Amino acid sequence: MASRPELQAPPEIFYDDAEARKYTSSSRIIDIQARLSERALELLALPDDGVPRLLLDIGCGSGLSGETLSDNGHVWIGLDISPSMLNVALEREVDGDLLLGDMGQGLGFRSGVIDGAISISAVQWLCNADKSSHEPRLRLKAFFGSLYRCLARGARAVFQVYPESVAQRELILTSAMRAGFAGGVVVDYPHSTKSRKEYLVLTCGPPSIATVVPSGKGEDGESCSDDSSADEGDRTVSISDRHRPRKKQKVNKKGRGREWVLKKKEQMRRKGNVVPPDSKYTARKRKARF
Amino acid sequence: MRLLTHNMLSSNIKGVANGFPLRIVAEKVIEKPVEMNHDFLKNMFAKLDWKAFVDASRSLGYVELPDEADASMLESSEFLNKFHHALLELHLEEGALVCPETGRKFPVNKGIPNMLLHEDEV
Numbered sequence: 001m002a003s004r005p006e007l008q009a010p011p012e013i014f015y016d017d018a019e020a021r022k023y024t025s026s027s028r029i030i031d032i033q034a035r036l037s038e039r040a041l042e043l044l045a046l047p048d049d050g051v052p053r054l055l056l057d058i059g060c061g062s063g064l065s066g067e068t069l070s071d072n073g074h075v076w077i078g079l080d081i082s083p084s085m086l087n088v089a090l091e092r093e094v095d096g097d098l099l100l101g102d103m104g105q106g107l108g109f110r111s112g113v114i115d116g117a118i119s120i121s122a123v124q125w126l127c128n129a130d131k132s133s134h135e136p137r138l139r140l141k142a143f144f145g146s147l148y149r150c151l152a153r154g155a156r157a158v159f160q161v162y163p164e165s166v167a168q169r170e171l172i173l174t175s176a177m178r179a180g181f182a183g184g185v186v187v188d189y190p191h192s193t194k195s196r197k198e199y200l201v202l203t204c205g206p207p208s209i210a211t212v213v214p215s216g217k218g219e220d221g222e223s224c225s226d227d228s229s230a231d232e233g234d235r236t237v238s239i240s241d242r243h244r245p246r247k248k249q250k251v252n253k254k255g256r257g258r259e260w261v262l263k264k265k266e267q268m269r270r271k272g273n274v275v276p277p278d279s280k281y282t283a284r285k286r287k288a289r290f
Numbered sequence: 291m292r293l294l295t296h297n298m299l300s301s302n303i304k305g306v307a308n309g310f311p312l313r314i315v316a317e318k319v320i321e322k323p324v325e326m327n328h329d330f331l332k333n334m335f336a337k338l339d340w341k342a343f344v345d346a347s348r349s350l351g352y353v354e355l356p357d358e359a360d361a362s363m364l365e366s367s368e369f370l371n372k373f374h375h376a377l378l379e380l381h382l383e384e385g386a387l388v389c390p391e392t393g394r395k396f397p398v399n400k401g402i403p404n405m406l407l408h409e410d411e412v
């Protein structure tokens with residue numbers, strides 16, 4: 001399996017002209033993104049009154065996710081950091097307005113004017129520090145804080161994300177909660193490695209009935225090849241993965257060794273954690289007597 | 291970029307207290323007809339900053355909008371047509387958006403405003 005795109009290069013470099021074209025001409029990707037977007041829109045739970053809403057598509061890319069919003073009659077504004085992806089969106093003549101911008105710098109919208117936001121396969125990018133000036137924690141804070149401000153009270157934001165680890169999911173979720181959002185994670189097809197999909201469902205404003213996290217699809221181990229025909233009745237209350245017990249880590253007899261510790265420390269630094277500097281004492285065995 | 295988006299956007303530069311509305315420098319304006327939806331227009335009317343909207347439409351060369359408007363005008367189809375046209379059919383294709391406080395220019399190319407901030411603006 002190819003390694004995660006987020007680990008290869010910053011998004012505006014990874015999604016260059018060639019990748020943007022490749023991405024948008026793959027019928028498999030088009031299909032997957034459309035399904036993810038349909039589900040995100042469903043989880044937004046907009047009033048069922050046929051009135052078009054003003055929505056944001058964050059990390060809109062070439063407009064595959066936005067197209068689903070248009071197909072459902074909504075008006076959207078898309079933001080993306082990759083000029084190549086936006087160029088493909090222009091070629092495809094998407095209906096939404098496009099902005100070149102970095103969600104990690106915060107969104108520049110007026111307060112309370114947006115009816116809802118989706119983001120499909122994009123927010124996990126914020127957990128990387130691609131420049132020396134990047135602090136994932138601060139970028140997530142800027143993003144969620146500004147998103148909270150521009151959403152109308154009671155409006156929702158739904159993000160389909162591919163977190164790299166439990167720690168990453170936790171980092172995203174806590175940043176959202178700190179910004180004032182209520183909500184949690186909905187997991188569709190939790191029992192399938194391939195079809196498993198995670199959605200962060202966030203509600204803006206004080207907790208209410210509307211902030212109850214909806215349930216995931218296919219939690220009974222329902223077959224996944226037929227995602228789209230999944231029966232609504234089969235859904236059960238979703239688990240929030242946060243409460244799953246973590247796997248106990250196996251430690252071999254000799255312990256982890258200095259190299260492993262240095263690597264872990266470096267990883268934590270990149271995630272924006274405060275980590276003590278490396279020194280000759282790092283990972284040194286403590287003497288039995290003190 | 292349509293005026294709908296312009297009316298929602300504000301300058302996000304660190305330290306700027308009031309980044310709205312961004313001043314428009316128009317070099318090229320185009321029109322793309324779209325279908326009118328009354329419900330959407332009503333929904334948006336409530337959120338719009340009308341003065342900023344009128345000023346913006348004038349900077350794109352469209353002078354048909356009244357200086358002031360209230361919700362009762364949404365009953366008039368003549369008003370709705372103009373409102374719809376200015377909000378959703380006019381596009382700033384080339385030009386710039388200018389931060390009202392700092393004068394910083396955000397270029398607009400092929401209809402896409404470049405809102406990326408420099409490192410010292412974050």
Ligand SMILES: C[S@@+](CC[C@H](N)C(=O)[O-])C[C@H]1O[C@@H](n2cnc3c(N)ncnc32)[C@H](O)[C@@H]1O
Pocket residue numbers: 011012015033058059060061062063064065079080081082085101102103104119120121122125126
């Ligand atoms: C996998 S693509 C998904 C695109 C689109 N949502 C779709 O469903 O097809 C992820 C997108 O996120 C964008 N992205 C990554 N980091 C970003 C950031 N900091 N700000 C804005 N967009 C970002 C990338 O440029 C890329 O277009």
